[in-house]
Amino acid sequence: MRLKHLPLLTLLFLLPRVANADVIDKIADLLKNANASEIAAYFGSNVEISISDESNTYSKAQAKMILDKFFKDNKPHSAKLLHRVSSNPNYNFGVYILTTEKGRFRVSCTLKEINKVMQIMELRIETEKPN
Structure with a gap:
């Protein structure tokens, strides 16, 4: 009888991580669309x-x-999520490759939870270095 609620409890435990991971994916879309207001x-x-x-x-x-x-x-053509760190529910980090008319850029974004909302604390945009 006690195990009846285990799936619901598991879902509630994972929900904040899923929501935070969505912010990282959402930022990739916003970068691709050059949507500075939404970012x-x-x-x-x-x-x-x-x-x-x-x-x-x-x-x-x-x-x-x-x-x-x-x-x-630098008008964007595409943005691709390269790396994500979302194991800590209070701190997330995403690295993106942003392809523009003028070249490729590596964008890193540090997010921190403040008042239960993930906020961007640092945004770095660097020219992508060739391998």
């Missing part, structure tokens, strides 16, 4: 942005403008 919705109040050799901490609004400018200069 900015995931930004924390302050975000560390690194594009090429320039790195700084910005407010949510400033970070959105910087990402908008990047997408205007």
Whole structure:
């Protein structure tokens, strides 16, 4: 009789991990569509942005403008999730390959749970290095 509720308990335990993993997949779609506004919705109040050799901490609004400018200069064709770390429910990390008109970029995104919402704390965009 006690085992009757085990599948439900298991599902409730795994649900936060599935929801957090969806954010990582969602960001891949948003990168592909150059949707800076929707990506900015995931930004924390302050975000560390690194594009090429320039790195700084910005407010949510400033970070959105910087990402908008990047997408205007580099129109995306595709985005592919390369690597994901979502084993910790409070911390996620995703690495993407973003293919644009001007080349390929490696995008890494660090997310942290704040007030039960996953927020982007760091976004790095680097030119993809040839093998």
